[in-house]
Amino acid sequence: MSFMFHPYPYVDKSAVNPVNPPKEDTVVFGALPVAKRIAQAIREGKKRVGIDGYAGAEFEVIRQLLSAQLAPLNARIVPVQELLKPAQTLRDMLAPSLPTDRDIDPVLLYGVRIERHYEDFFVADRLAALSGDAEAPLVVIGQGALCDALRPLCDLRI
Secondary structure, three states: OHHHOOOOOOOOOOOOOOOOOOOOOOOOOOHHHHHHHHHHHHHOOOOEEEEOOOOOOOHHHHHHHHHHHHHHHOOEEEEHHHHEOOHHHHHHHHHHHOOOOOOOOOOOOOOOOOOOOHHHHEOHHHHHHOOOOOOOOEEEEOOOOOOOOOHHHOOEEO
């Protein structure tokens, strides 16, 4: 949306980036097929799964579907929101990087790059608790689920 106030001239109307998916059945579309494929991988032996993605990804829908698919396995599904510090702490941490001048930026679209990592926003004890060796499968889902601290714990990264 940054083009709203300070448009960047882009003139290459012929740019084409074709996607050539694999010929085998490795790509699935839609929340239910994705949940089924992840559940299948867990039933086949994956113990720790990290599911990360962009804003707008249907994390809650997939979490609910996975919960139903994995109920017999007693899988633990942890939304990233459960790892976060309290809301006011997060607001205080982010305040120096967020704009407040509506004359310069009417919808407060811009900000300043923040010199932090996902782990800075998580409660350290909650993050550490995920690294223990558990019998039941563990799924961490949401933005930041594959941060530097969690990525090495996952044997399936989505």
